[in-house]
Amino acid sequence: MRIDSKAQFDSAVRNAKKAAAGRKLDILVCCGTGCLANGSAKVAEAFAKEVEARGLAASVGLFTKKTGCHGFCERGPLVVLKPSGVLYTKVKPEHVPEILDKTVAKGEIITKLLYKNPATKKPVEQYTEIPFYKNQTRVAMRNIGQVDPTDLEDSLAHGAYAGLARALFHKTPEEVIAEVEVSGLRGRGGAGFLTARKWRAARKASGERKFVLCNGDEGDPGAFKDRSIMEGDPHAVLEGLIIGAYAVGAHEGFIYVRDEYPLAVVHLALAMEQARQRGLLGKNILGTGFDFDVKISRGGGAFVCGESSALMRSIEGKTGEPRQKYTHATDRGLFECPTVLNNVETWADVGAVLEHGGPWFAAMGTEKSKGTKAFSLVGKVKNTGLIELPMGTTLRHIIYDIGGGILDDRPFKAVQTGGPSGGCLPESHLDSPVDYEKLTEAGSMMGSGGMIVMDDRTCMVDVARYFLSFLVEESCGKCTPCREGLKQLLVIYDGLVAGRGKPGDVERIERLAAGMQLGSLCELGKSAPNPVLSTLRYFREEYQAHIEQRACPAGICRDLTAYEIIPEDCNGCHACFRACPADAITGESKKVHTIHQGKCISCGACYTACPTDAIRFFPKVALAAAASGGQGGAS
Amino acid sequence: MNSISCADGQPMEAILERHPREEASLIQVLQDVHRAYSYLPCDVLVQVAKALDVPVAKVFSVATFYKAFSLDPQGKTIIKVCTGTACHIRGSGQVIEEITRQLGIGPGETTSDMGFTLKTVNCVGACAMAPVLIVGEQVHGGVKPAKVAKALNQEGHRDAH
Numbered sequence: 001m002r003i004d005s006k007a008q009f010d011s012a013v014r015n016a017k018k019a020a021a022g023r024k025l026d027i028l029v030c031c032g033t034g035c036l037a038n039g040s041a042k043v044a045e046a047f048a049k050e051v052e053a054r055g056l057a058a059s060v061g062l063f064t065k066k067t068g069c070h071g072f073c074e075r076g077p078l079v080v081l082k083p084s085g086v087l088y089t090k091v092k093p094e095h096v097p098e099i100l101d102k103t104v105a106k107g108e109i110i111t112k113l114l115y116k117n118p119a120t121k122k123p124v125e126q127y128t129e130i131p132f133y134k135n136q137t138r139v140a141m142r143n144i145g146q147v148d149p150t151d152l153e154d155s156l157a158h159g160a161y162a163g164l165a166r167a168l169f170h171k172t173p174e175e176v177i178a179e180v181e182v183s184g185l186r187g188r189g190g191a192g193f194l195t196a197r198k199w200r201a202a203r204k205a206s207g208e209r210k211f212v213l214c215n216g217d218e219g220d221p222g223a224f225k226d227r228s229i230m231e232g233d234p235h236a237v238l239e240g241l242i243i244g245a246y247a248v249g250a251h252e253g254f255i256y257v258r259d260e261y262p263l264a265v266v267h268l269a270l271a272m273e274q275a276r277q278r279g280l281l282g283k284n285i286l287g288t289g290f291d292f293d294v295k296i297s298r299g300g301g302a303f304v305c306g307e308s309s310a311l312m313r314s315i316e317g318k319t320g321e322p323r324q325k326y327t328h329a330t331d332r333g334l335f336e337c338p339t340v341l342n343n344v345e346t347w348a349d350v351g352a353v354l355e356h357g358g359p360w361f362a363a364m365g366t367e368k369s370k371g372t373k374a375f376s377l378v379g380k381v382k383n384t385g386l387i388e389l390p391m392g393t394t395l396r397h398i399i400y401d402i403g404g405g406i407l408d409d410r411p412f413k414a415v416q417t418g419g420p421s422g423g424c425l426p427e428s429h430l431d432s433p434v435d436y437e438k439l440t441e442a443g444s445m446m447g448s449g450g451m452i453v454m455d456d457r458t459c460m461v462d463v464a465r466y467f468l469s470f471l472v473e474e475s476c477g478k479c480t481p482c483r484e485g486l487k488q489l490l491v492i493y494d495g496l497v498a499g500r501g502k503p504g505d506v507e508r509i510e511r512l513a514a515g516m517q518l519g520s521l522c523e524l525g526k527s528a529p530n531p532v533l534s535t536l537r538y539f540r541e542e543y544q545a546h547i548e549q550r551a552c553p554a555g556i557c558r559d560l561t562a563y564e565i566i567p568e569d570c571n572g573c574h575a576c577f578r579a580c581p582a583d584a585i586t587g588e589s590k591k592v593h594t595i596h597q598g599k600c601i602s603c604g605a606c607y608t609a610c611p612t613d614a615i616r617f618f619p620k621v622a623l624a625a626a627a628s629g630g631q632g633g634a635s
Numbered sequence: 636m637n638s639i640s641c642a643d644g645q646p647m648e649a650i651l652e653r654h655p656r657e658e659a660s661l662i663q664v665l666q667d668v669h670r671a672y673s674y675l676p677c678d679v680l681v682q683v684a685k686a687l688d689v690p691v692a693k694v695f696s697v698a699t700f701y702k703a704f705s706l707d708p709q710g711k712t713i714i715k716v717c718t719g720t721a722c723h724i725r726g727s728g729q730v731i732e733e734i735t736r737q738l739g740i741g742p743g744e745t746t747s748d749m750g751f752t753l754k755t756v757n758c759v760g761a762c763a764m765a766p767v768l769i770v771g772e773q774v775h776g777g778v779k780p781a782k783v784a785k786a787l788n789q790e791g792h793r794d795a796h
Contacts, residue, residue: 222720223760581732581780
C-alpha cells in the first residue's frame with residue numbers, strides 16, 4: 001500500500017516493527033559475496049528446509065533470513081542467532097540440524113563453530129565481543145548483515161527512510177543542505193569534496209532538468225565496500241539519493257553499477273520496485289508532491305568510468321573518456337545539465353545524517369574529516385573483511401587490533417591505500433591517524449577504502465609494476481602524458497624486475513612521473529604515478545637492490561630469485577614436492593629433498609608450503625657465479 | 636529490419652524494443668546483445684547502429700572501449716582469474732600459469748574446441764578470499780595452483796573435451 005502522509009509513514013514503520021518483533025528468534029545467514037562463494041546459499045537453504053519441516057516458525061517463532069555481508073569474510077559462511085547474538089563461523093549445511101537441536105532447542109552453544117580469539121585461544125560466543133566487530137562504528141553499513149536486502153518491510157523496521165521522512169516532512173531543501181553541511185560529510189569516493197558544497201552549487205545552478213547520480217563503479221582493485229552496501233542495504237543508497245534529489249531539486253537519477261557486480265544490480269532493482277510500490281520513489285513521494293525516479297546504468301568494465309566526467313559520458317552511451325573541467329558537473333554534467341555525483345557510501349551516510357542530525361555525525365572523526373569510513377581490509381592480514389570506523393583511527397589499530405595482525409605472524413612491510421591512485425605506507429606511518437589529509441600528506445590517498453596489507457614477502461618494485469600494468473590497460477588513451485607515460489614507466493619496471501635495471505632508472509622514473517602529474521587531463525592520470533612515487537619514497541633501497549645487486553630482497557621477482565633446500569632442516573615431509581608445479585623437486589619421503597635449478601621456475605610455492613622453514617631463497621646471480629667457479633651463495 | 640535471432644532464440648527486435656531508440660541506449664543494447672550471443676557479432680553491430688541511428692564507427696568505438704564486450708566468440712565456460720591487488724599479492728599469477736599449463740590458453744584466449752575462455756578481471760570485490768578464481772558461475776576462494784585442476788573439473792565441462 002502506498003504511503004501518502006507522515007501519519008501513514010509512521011504507521012507503516014510501526015507495523016514493520018511489530019512484524020519484526022513477532023520473530024522471536026532469527027537466524028541470519030550471511031549471503032555476501034565471500035560467504036556465498038564458501039557455500040552459504042546451501043546453508044540458508046538447509047535452515048529454511050529444516051525450519052519448515054519442524055514447523056519452528058509457528059511453534060517458537062523462528063525465522064531465517066539471508067542478509068548482506070557481515071564483513072568477517074575470512075570466517076564464512078557466517079551465521080548469527082538473534083536475539084542471543086551468538087556467531088557461528090564456517091558453518092556447513094550438515095551443521096544445521098545440530099544448531100537447531102542444541103542451540104535453538106536447548107540453548108547449548110556448539111563450541112567448535114565459535115570464533116576462537118587467537119590471542120587468548122578462547123572461543124568467543126557473542127559476535128559483539130569479537131575484536132573484529134567490537135572496535136567498529138557502523139553508519140553507512142548500519143543495517144548490512146542485520147536486514148534482508150530483498151525485504152523493504154525488514155529495512156523499515158530497522159529505520160530505513162526515517163531520514164527521508166525527516167527531510168521531506170520537516171525540512172526545506174535549503175535546511176537539508178544545511179544539515180549535511182553541519183555534519184561535515186565529505187565524498188567517500190576518495191577525493192573528499194564537501195558534499196553540502198556540491199549540493200548547494202547544483203541547487204543554485206540554472207536549468208529545469210537536474211540529475212543526482214550514484215557512483216557504484218568501484219574499480220579500485222582491493223576495494224569492495226560499495227559492492228557490499230549495494231548488495232546488503234540497497235534501501236540506504238536509495239534513501240540518500242532521494243534526499244539528495246530533494247535538496248538539489250532533481251527529478252531524475254542514475255545508479256551506475258560496475259559490470260562485475262550482478263547481485264548489486266538485482267538487489268537495487270528489487271529495492272527500487274518495492275520503494276515505488278510504497279510511494280517512496282516515483283511520483284508524489286510520501287504524498288509531498290515531490291517527484292523523483294532513478295534508473296540503473298550498468299558499467300562496461302572500464303576503470304576510468306569511476307572518474308566523474310567519464311562516468312557521465314558512459315551513462316550517455318558513449319565511450320568513457322574524461323573531459324577537461326573548465327565547468328563543474330554541478331553546472332553542466334550529465335546531458336549538459338546540473339548534476340551531483342556522489343559515491344555509494346556517501347549516499348548511504350546521508351540518510352543517517354538526516355535521521356540523527358548533522359552534529360551527531362560531526363561528533364565522530366577528526367577536525368577536517370568527520371564521521372566514519374568503510375574500508376576493505378585485505379591482503380596479508382589475519383582477519384580480512386569489511387570494516388567501518390571513525391575517521392582518525394590509526395593504521396596500527398586497524399591492522400593489529402581489528403585485523404588481528406599479519407598472516408602467519410610475518411613482519412609487516414607496507415599498507416596500500418587508495419587503489420591505483422594511492423600509495424604504499426611503511427611501518428613508520430602505522431601510528432598516523434587515517435583521514436583525508438594525513439593520507440595525502442603521506443603520499444597516498446583515501447580512495448575508495450581499499451586497505452591492502454603487505455608482508456615481507458611482497459616486493460615493492462613488483463607492487464608498483466603491478467599498478468602500472470593495471471593502469472596501462474585502463475588508461476582511456478585520450479591524453480598523451482597518461483597513455484604514453486604509463487607505457488614508458490612500465491618498460492622501465494619490466495626491466496627492473498627482470499634484472500635489466502640500469503643506473504639512472506630511478507631518476508628517469510621520477511621525471512616521467514612528474515610529467516604525468518603536471519600534464520594529464522584527469523585525476524586518473526595525475527594520480528597514476530602515486531604508487532610509483534610512494535614506493536620510491538619509502539622503499540628506495542629495494543629499487544637499489546634490484547638495480548645494483550640484481551636482487552629482489554623479498555624473493556618475489558622470479559628472474560632475480562633462486563630457491564634451495566637447507567638439508568639439515570628438511571624432514572622429508574614431501575610438502576614441497578607436492579606443491580611444486582614444475583616437477584623441479586625430487587626426494588623420497590622422510591629423506592632430504594632437492595630443488596633442481598634447471599627446472600625451477602622460482603615461483604616460491606615450495607617456500608610457502610614448507611612447514612619447517614627448510615627452504616631459503618637467494619639472488620639468482622649467485623647461481624651463475626657458482627657455475628663459473630666463484631664462491632656463490634648456492635652452497 | 637531482417638530478423639537475426641540471438642543464441643537464445645530471441646530476435647534482435649525484442650532487444651531493441653526494450654530500450655528507447657537513442658544514442659544513450661547504446662551500451663545497454665550492446666550489453667543485452669552480448670548476453671544473448673555471448674559476444675558482439677559484426678553484422679549485429681551494424682544493425683544496432685542503424686536502429687539507434689548512430690554511426691557504425693561510434694558503435695565499434697564503444698564496443699572496443701569497454702572490457703565487458705568481446706568481438707570474438709567466447710568459449711562455453713568462461714574462466715575468470717581475479718588479478719586485483721589482494722589477489723596479486725596472494726599469488727593470482729601462479730593460478731593463471733597453472734590454468735595455462737592445464738588448458739594451453741593464456742589470458743584472453745579460447746581453447747580450440749570453444750570449451751573455455753580464460754579472462755583476467757581487475758578485482759571482483761571478493762578480496763577477503765584472495766586469490767579468487769571463477770569458473771562459469773562458481774566462485775573459488777583461496778585458490779592454490781594445486782586446486783586449479785579440481786576447480787576446472789568440478790564444472791564437469793572438462794570431461795567433454
